[in-house]
Amino acid sequence: MAIEFRPSRKAIELALNQMKADGIAGPDAYFDYDAPGGLMQAVTYREPSFVYRLGRTSAEEEIVDDALELLKSHKLIGSDASYNKEAVVLHRKEVKEKFKGSWTSLSPTMERLMYMLTSVRQPQRLIELGSFWGYTLAWFAGPCIGPHKSFDAKKIFGIDIDVKMTDQAHENFAKFDGCQSVKLIGEDAQVALERLDGPFDFVYIEAKSENHDGMYLTLLKQMYDKLPKGAWVMAHDNYDWSFAEEMKAYLPWVRDKAHFSESIAFDIDHCGIELSIK
Numbered sequence: 001m002a003i004e005f006r007p008s009r010k011a012i013e014l015a016l017n018q019m020k021a022d023g024i025a026g027p028d029a030y031f032d033y034d035a036p037g038g039l040m041q042a043v044t045y046r047e048p049s050f051v052y053r054l055g056r057t058s059a060e061e062e063i064v065d066d067a068l069e070l071l072k073s074h075k076l077i078g079s080d081a082s083y084n085k086e087a088v089v090l091h092r093k094e095v096k097e098k099f100k101g102s103w104t105s106l107s108p109t110m111e112r113l114m115y116m117l118t119s120v121r122q123p124q125r126l127i128e129l130g131s132f133w134g135y136t137l138a139w140f141a142g143p144c145i146g147p148h149k150s151f152d153a154k155k156i157f158g159i160d161i162d163v164k165m166t167d168q169a170h171e172n173f174a175k176f177d178g179c180q181s182v183k184l185i186g187e188d189a190q191v192a193l194e195r196l197d198g199p200f201d202f203v204y205i206e207a208k209s210e211n212h213d214g215m216y217l218t219l220l221k222q223m224y225d226k227l228p229k230g231a232w233v234m235a236h237d238n239y240d241w242s243f244a245e246e247m248k249a250y251l252p253w254v255r256d257k258a259h260f261s262e263s264i265a266f267d268i269d270h271c272g273i274e275l276s277i278k
């Protein structure tokens, strides 16, 4: 066997303390120095390597079926609401073939969840803030774009401050049929939102900036009056531990009945998504 070097117990305890501070490990969590092979003996929901895999299982369809049932049981959608599962498979193939870009944090289960939500909500004016190279927009707007769409939306906005990535998004959507209603804007969302008229009945927030703490809530408050009663707002990363600080003010605000009638936290992968209904 090769010589193995491991950091000291002091370093291990410091790393564990950081996990506690990040909200991944409970205050009484301890490091198991005797675990055979250094392997985990107990796994919990907030373990990032677990929840990452949770978003990538063959139970993807069942998970989204259960999410659909949850919305029905709370009477947030009609009891006959459904989405086209065959279209998801075809859409996924098309997006994979045609879209070029860089990374994305969307898990396959999250892609399907977004597709289902837009299918059952059938919004007319969708908007994503932080649309990057268009991949997340392609899933958010999935049921109303491309050759397999199930309904037409009047307008689909994608806004990102990164002009180069927005140009890439333009190229990507140009390869897709049925995207006439997509409008991509390479600009600071705060500036673009001043100009854009509402109403928006489905909003997806993913604009993150190191230079602006609380960007999600700033953007939401800025556009709140343009959201009609019954509008849906999705915010990605409500369960991403590295984004917890940013979510600290956002989550209580959308969970306050004075602002939204209901808010659902989908804990389905390492990022999660919060769906709030005005």
Ligand SMILES: C[S@@+](CC[C@H](N)C(=O)[O-])C[C@H]1O[C@@H](n2cnc3c(N)ncnc32)[C@H](O)[C@@H]1O
Binding pocket: 103, 104, 105, 106, 129, 130, 131, 132, 133, 135, 136, 159, 160, 161, 162, 165, 187, 188, 189, 190, 206, 207, 208, 209
């Ligand atoms: C985490 S990335 C989103 C990535 C993409 N939605 C995905 O998961 O594939 C955050 C995005 O927010 C954008 N962004 C940051 N500040 C912004 C602002 N003020 N207005 C619009 N977009 C912004 C960044 O350029 C970046 O593309």
